[in-house]
Amino acid sequence: MNEDFEPKIVAFLCNWCAYTGADLAGTSRIQYPPNVRIIRMMCSGAVDPVYVIKPLLDGADGVLIGGCHPGDCHYQEGNYKARRRVAILKNILHQMGFDEGRVWLRWISASEGQVFAETVTEMVETLKEKGPNPLRELWGT
Amino acid sequence: MGPRIGVYVCHCGVNIAATVDVEAVTRFAQGLPSVAIARDYTYMCSDPGQALIKEDIEKFGLTKVVVASCSPMMHEPTFRGTIQEAGLNPYCLEMANIREQCSWVHGEKDKATRKAIQLVAAAVGKAFLLEPLEERRADVTPAALVIGGGIAGMQAALDIAKAGFLVYLVEKEPRLGGHLAQLGKTFPNLESVTPLLSKAIEEVEGHPNIDLLTSAEVVGVEGYIGNFKVKVTDRTTRRELKVGTIVVATGYDLFDAQLKPEYGYGVYEKVITGLEFERLVSSSGPGEGEILVKGKEPQDVVFIQCVGSRDKSVGQEYCSRICCMYTAKQAFLVKEMLPQARVTVLYMDVRAYGKGFEEFYDQVRGEGVIYRRGNPSEIYKKGERLVIRAEDTLLGEPIQLEADLVVLATGITPRRDSLKIANLLKLPRSADGFFMEAHPKLRPVDTVMNGVYLAGCCQGPKDIPDTVAQAKAAAASAMAPLCQGQVKVEAVTSIIDEELCSGCGICAEVCVYDALSLHERKGVMTINEVLCKGCGACAVACPSKAIKLSHFTPTQILAQVDALV
Numbered sequence: 001m002n003e004d005f006e007p008k009i010v011a012f013l014c015n016w017c018a019y020t021g022a023d024l025a026g027t028s029r030i031q032y033p034p035n036v037r038i039i040r041m042m043c044s045g046a047v048d049p050v051y052v053i054k055p056l057l058d059g060a061d062g063v064l065i066g067g068c069h070p071g072d073c074h075y076q077e078g079n080y081k082a083r084r085r086v087a088i089l090k091n092i093l094h095q096m097g098f099d100e101g102r103v104w105l106r107w108i109s110a111s112e113g114q115v116f117a118e119t120v121t122e123m124v125e126t127l128k129e130k131g132p133n134p135l136r137e138l139w140g141t
Numbered sequence: 142m143g144p145r146i147g148v149y150v151c152h153c154g155v156n157i158a159a160t161v162d163v164e165a166v167t168r169f170a171q172g173l174p175s176v177a178i179a180r181d182y183t184y185m186c187s188d189p190g191q192a193l194i195k196e197d198i199e200k201f202g203l204t205k206v207v208v209a210s211c212s213p214m215m216h217e218p219t220f221r222g223t224i225q226e227a228g229l230n231p232y233c234l235e236m237a238n239i240r241e242q243c244s245w246v247h248g249e250k251d252k253a254t255r256k257a258i259q260l261v262a263a264a265v266g267k268a269f270l271l272e273p274l275e276e277r278r279a280d281v282t283p284a285a286l287v288i289g290g291g292i293a294g295m296q297a298a299l300d301i302a303k304a305g306f307l308v309y310l311v312e313k314e315p316r317l318g319g320h321l322a323q324l325g326k327t328f329p330n331l332e333s334v335t336p337l338l339s340k341a342i343e344e345v346e347g348h349p350n351i352d353l354l355t356s357a358e359v360v361g362v363e364g365y366i367g368n369f370k371v372k373v374t375d376r377t378t379r380r381e382l383k384v385g386t387i388v389v390a391t392g393y394d395l396f397d398a399q400l401k402p403e404y405g406y407g408v409y410e411k412v413i414t415g416l417e418f419e420r421l422v423s424s425s426g427p428g429e430g431e432i433l434v435k436g437k438e439p440q441d442v443v444f445i446q447c448v449g450s451r452d453k454s455v456g457q458e459y460c461s462r463i464c465c466m467y468t469a470k471q472a473f474l475v476k477e478m479l480p481q482a483r484v485t486v487l488y489m490d491v492r493a494y495g496k497g498f499e500e501f502y503d504q505v506r507g508e509g510v511i512y513r514r515g516n517p518s519e520i521y522k523k524g525e526r527l528v529i530r531a532e533d534t535l536l537g538e539p540i541q542l543e544a545d546l547v548v549l550a551t552g553i554t555p556r557r558d559s560l561k562i563a564n565l566l567k568l569p570r571s572a573d574g575f576f577m578e579a580h581p582k583l584r585p586v587d588t589v590m591n592g593v594y595l596a597g598c599c600q601g602p603k604d605i606p607d608t609v610a611q612a613k614a615a616a617a618s619a620m621a622p623l624c625q626g627q628v629k630v631e632a633v634t635s636i637i638d639e640e641l642c643s644g645c646g647i648c649a650e651v652c653v654y655d656a657l658s659l660h661e662r663k664g665v666m667t668i669n670e671v672l673c674k675g676c677g678a679c680a681v682a683c684p685s686k687a688i689k690l691s692h693f694t695p696t697q698i699l700a701q702v703d704a705l706v
Contacts, residue, residue, distance in 0.1 A: 010702060019214075025246055026240065026241025026245040029245055030246065032247075034243070034246075034249070034253060034255075034256045037260065037263070038242055038260075039263070039698060040238075041677070042675055042690065042693060043676045045677065045678045046676060046677025046690060048680070048681045048695065050699075054699055058702065058703070058706040068569075071569070074569060074589045074676075075676035076569070078676050078677075081682075085681070109572075111581070117246070
């Protein structure tokens with residue numbers, strides 16, 4: 001494991017739960033590694049597979065998708081749509097020889113600031129073990 | 142001429158500036174393409190901060206504004222208002238969240254500054270592509286629907302009716318009153334419920350603005366804030382009501398005590414619930430005002446708290462809020478009616494949080510009611526009596542009590558049919574199963590469904606005054622759009638590119654709001670922008686990529702990705 005390696009994570013968080021949960025981590029001053037960059041979405045169900053693939057091709061080391069817990073989606077079932085899409089996307093990534101373990105889908109409610117911070121911490125540790133996204137070196141990005 | 146962007150980096154006092162080098166962020170922003178001006182300031186949200194933005198819009202002819210400060214949840218409406226006052230479209234604003242998601246969660250200044258710089262770059266990248274959106278308005282039907290005729294629904298209906306609007310009050314049962322009609326006295330004042338309730342019922346039944354539909358159920362809801370179409374049936378007839386807003390006051394169910402088999406409810410006649418106790422002590426009850434168990438006055442009465450509350454083993458993690466006090470009230474009533482009886486309350490913690498509650502709890506103990514900390518492990522029958530085995534967790538020793546009557550303080554649960562209402566109104570429920578408010582602190586009676594409000598225990602356990610207070614709040618919120626006569630409709634919606642659309646209808650299948658339909662003549666899908674809530678599901682599902690979600694378009698999001706990776 002390269003100790004100096006700092007993974008880059010792009011996170012797509014739904015406005016209602018996960019984004020608000022990340023805000024709560026802030027208001028509660030829960031510290032987590034600064035490796036994550038958040039993009040605010042209206043719903044996890046609006047995360048197009050392209051949004052996940054693009055950062056990976058550009059050299060991001062991991063992509064996190066955060067949505068409301070099952071049953072809590074503000075658009076009723078957007079998170080279920082996200083769950084199916086991510087499952088299929090992971091399958092495709094795997095078949096293409098890409099480590100699908102770099103894509104995480106997590107349910108984080110607006111009241112789970114702690115969970116958000118723990119998720120990011122855990123993801124950074126996992127990605128440090130995995131090492132840099134191989135596409136970075138391959139494509140020189 | 143391309144966009145001219147102004148970037149405003151907020152110090153938030155030291156909240157941001159202590160962890161993020163705001164001058165460095167500002168210098169960086171100034172060097173970005175299309176950025177006409179970048180500034181930092183102590184408090185961007187203050188009047189002088191906002192004035193700075195407004196002056197710059199004029200001076201530099203800005204067309205887009207980026208504010209790097211707190212979360213958009215906090216001040217997006219503020220800054221949208223700011224730029225609107227200076228003549229820009231409110232949707233030409235993008236915020237970089239460098240406080241909640243940067244300075245407050247990271248300690249190292251250089252890393253936090255680097256992250257803040259990237260977040261600002263992403264916001265500028267998106268701002269470059271932002272398009273003005275039109276805030277739309279729709280007319281409002283000046284009537285409201287209240288679902289549920291308990292105290293919450295009656296109070297909400299009365300408040301709206303008194304303001305001069307027509308109210309349809311739909312109650313499933315033949316009579317008004319809900320659970321309140323089954324209670325004898327209130328806590329902590331020991332006031333008789335009947336006069337309170339009859340007054341409310343009389344008022345509701347006599348009010349010219351209230352159209353009361355009893356033995357009736359809501360079976361269909363269509364439409365949106367300002368214009369709901371509601372189908373109601375009372376078995377024989379079916380009516381369609383047109384209303385502008387809806388108050389949900391469907392109440393609660395009590396925890397089924399049989400799910401705690403160790404207490405023997407349903408097995409032993411002398412184990413009853415708190416609600417059954419209300420009937421037992423009622424003057425119209427079996428003892429006609431005397432407490433009689435199988436014709437005899439009980440000598441030992443044991444109350445057990447938290448039956449189906451704060452109990453993960455039965456999936457009820459929350460506190461039901463009312464049981465501590467109703468048990469105290471019932472224990473008091475036993476002492477009042479049978480002064481020689483030994484009354485014991487077995488509890489986990491006594492939560493006497495409300496006005497006059499702690500004083501009442503003290504008074505009850507003063508009357509000789511014994512409180513022992515520890516919930517029982519089992520109850521069994523010994524002759525005619527019951528034996529309760531428990532551990533006194535304060536003394537750390539096992540105890541054994543005999544009783545002629547055991548009263549279980551069953552907690553509040555979501556109604557078993559709440560899923561039906563949730564599906565009809567498209568209301569999310571929180572993990573505990575109660576309907577979810579739009580924001581736990583700032584929007585406690587609103588729901589994410591615009592125009593639908595919550596009152597009473599359908600949103601979570603509460604006592605009578607809290608229920609009435611919430612009902613009045615829900616009524617006030619439900620009246621606001623009725624008074625306005627028009628409502629703002631969310632500007633973020635899906636947009637269809639007719640040239641790309643093949644009319645396949647996949648988008649309509651994923652849309653839970655029925656906002657998409659096929660235009661028969663054109664052969665393409667059309668979107669009802671009033672029904673569309675802007676979730677973006679259709680945009681992802683569209684195989685031709687003919688749909689995009691405004692304000693969150695693929696190019697805007699990928700511009701953010703470019704800046705972040």
